[in-house]
Amino acid sequence: MSERKLRILVGKPGLDGHDRGAKIIARAFRDAGFEVIYTGLHQTPDQIVSAAIQEDVDCIGLSILSGAHNTLLPKVCDLLKEKKAEEIVVFCGGVIPEDDIPGLKAAGIREVFTPGASTDQIVAWVKSTIAPL
Amino acid sequence: MSLYERILAGDIRAAARLMRNIDDNLPSSRSDLQELFPHTGGAFLIGVTGPPGAGKSTLVDQITAAYRKRGKRVGVVAIDPTSPFTGGAILGDRIRMNRHADDEGVFIRSLATRGHMGGLSRSTADVANVMDAMGMDVVIIETVGVGQDEVDIVRLAHTTLVVMVPGMGDDIQAIKAGILEIGDLFVVNKADRDGADRTARELSMMLEMNKYAEGAWRPPVLKTEAQRNVGVDELVESMENHRQWLVNSGEINLLLKEKNAALFQTLLKERLFAEVYGRIEEDGRFGEILDGMLSRRQDPYSAVEQILAERLKS
Ligand SMILES: Nc1nc2c(ncn2[C@@H]2O[C@H](COP(=O)(O)OP(=O)(O)O)[C@@H](O)[C@H]2O)c(=O)[nH]1
Ligand SMILES: [Mg+2]
Numbered sequence A: 001m002s003e004r005k006l007r008i009l010v011g012k013p014g015l016d017g018h019d020r021g022a023k024i025i026a027r028a029f030r031d032a033g034f035e036v037i038y039t040g041l042h043q044t045p046d047q048i049v050s051a052a053i054q055e056d057v058d059c060i061g062l063s064i065l066s067g068a069h070n071t072l073l074p075k076v077c078d079l080l081k082e083k084k085a086e087e088i089v090v091f092c093g094g095v096i097p098e099d100d101i102p103g104l105k106a107a108g109i110r111e112v113f114t115p116g117a118s119t120d121q122i123v124a125w126v127k128s129t130i131a132p133l
Numbered sequence B: 001m002s003l004y005e006r007i008l009a010g011d012i013r014a015a016a017r018l019m020r021n022i023d024d025n026l027p028s029s030r031s032d033l034q035e036l037f038p039h040t041g042g043a044f045l046i047g048v049t050g051p052p053g054a055g056k057s058t059l060v061d062q063i064t065a066a067y068r069k070r071g072k073r074v075g076v077v078a079i080d081p082t083s084p085f086t087g088g089a090i091l092g093d094r095i096r097m098n099r100h101a102d103d104e105g106v107f108i109r110s111l112a113t114r115g116h117m118g119g120l121s122r123s124t125a126d127v128a129n130v131m132d133a134m135g136m137d138v139v140i141i142e143t144v145g146v147g148q149d150e151v152d153i154v155r156l157a158h159t160t161l162v163v164m165v166p167g168m169g170d171d172i173q174a175i176k177a178g179i180l181e182i183g184d185l186f187v188v189n190k191a192d193r194d195g196a197d198r199t200a201r202e203l204s205m206m207l208e209m210n211k212y213a214e215g216a217w218r219p220p221v222l223k224t225e226a227q228r229n230v231g232v233d234e235l236v237e238s239m240e241n242h243r244q245w246l247v248n249s250g251e252i253n254l255l256l257k258e259k260n261a262a263l264f265q266t267l268l269k270e271r272l273f274a275e276v277y278g279r280i281e282e283d284g285r286f287g288e289i290l291d292g293m294l295s296r297r298q299d300p301y302s303a304v305e306q307i308l309a310e311r312l313k314s
Helices: A018-030 A045-055 A069-081 A098-107 A117-127 B005-010 B011-022 B027-039 B055-067 B094-100 B124-135 B174-175 B194-209 B230-247 B253-282 B286-296 B300-313
Strands: A008-012 A035-043 A060-065 A089-093 A109-114 B044-049 B074-080 B090-093 B106-112 B136-141 B160-163 B184-189 B219-225
Touching: A008 A018, A008 A045, A018 A035, A018 A060, A018 A089, A018 A117, A018 B044, A018 B090, A035 A045, A035 A109, A035 B094, A035 B106, A045 A060, A045 A117, A045 B011, A045 B094, A060 A069, A060 A117, A069 A098, A069 B011, A089 A117, A098 A109, A098 B027, A098 B184, A109 B124, A109 B219, A117 B055, B005 B011, B005 B124, B011 B027, B011 B124, B011 B253, B027 B124, B055 B074, B055 B136, B055 B230, B074 B090, B074 B094, B074 B124, B090 B106, B090 B160, B094 B106, B106 B124, B124 B136, B124 B230, B124 B253, B160 B230, B184 B194, B184 B253, B230 B253, B253 B286, B253 B300, B286 B300
Parallel strands: A008 A035, A008 A060, A035 B090, A060 A089, A089 A109, B044 B136, B044 B160, B074 B106, B074 B136, B160 B184, B184 B219
Antiparallel strands: none
């Protein structure tokens, strides 16, 4: 009778006030049967990580446009490590320069989706990446 | 160490994982809950119900802040609907509560209804019990807020808040839905909007038509502006008054008895069904019954009687 339901946190760190991308991602995961914890705009890395832990999500999807990705995203990964929750998969989507991607991956961001990626692609990637409980 | 031991030692991740196991109905969650039960009963459970958009989450955020100022630890359970088509859900109540996310004295959990009716998820009472065992002084439960019959919250919370907005008081639906019977407190939120006084007055009038026994609790009607934190301290004061009244009047014993009965009955129903149905589905009996019903050889009434008789004998 029991079946594991997949849970994902979708949020948007940083100061810029635009959450269209995050909302589209949230919708896509809901339609794929996920429980999506949507935390909205202006999240600090601390808030994101605490929320992810309290909600026991498999995955964190961050939408970012602000240009602060090189500081905010690695901070999320560091905090997850600090709280021994690094098995939570983190990916991001947004306008991110090609040159920054290797650095983000080295910091622990598992995948970077640039604006060309479809939501189907992102959902498929998450499903194949998160480890079963 | 098992989950319950880690939870009692203050491990947040263990608590979050047990909540998930409960939600996913893992058999192991029951043994953890067994062990935690003796450590529950200390928390004040507050239910918050009312239509979508009334400002429930914003109000929960402010109530949380008010209790934090009083030095209390606060748990929040926020429930949103599961899409019946995809099984997925968007749980968005945290948006209004982000400032508490990294406060160690606050634990917020979003739950999806997963097809459960009545305004709560199947798991809500158990998740609230985990928060209680974690040592939360107050546990606030925000219901889905779409249903006409959000009555389950009354049997779970000590104090139930019904949140309305200006213009709703004159709505006859409110009476039909039985909303006047479930609130211990009524809040007209968005009091910055036109018509708040009128709505509050009409609500009070309708409530006065209820029959109250000597010494009974008379639900107050309060006005708040959750967004600007106006009227929240008075609201918390009023909730605490209700709590005090429960104790002083002895009503608390009746309430706890009902609460415990509801918890036990739900559990028994669920386990019996899972046990019996699981068995007949596995051994093919269920399929046979369905075939029989299709050809009208078998009626469902005697099939159920027969299975019950067999199961109760064994
Ligand atoms: N004007 C006004 N808007 C409010 C007030 N409280 C909440 N809101 C807004 O009402 C909307 C819905 O609030 P939310 O807390 O999500 O409602 P819920 O669906 O009942 O949980 C949000 O945009 C809030 O900012 C208030 O006191 N006045
Ligand atoms: Mg809400």
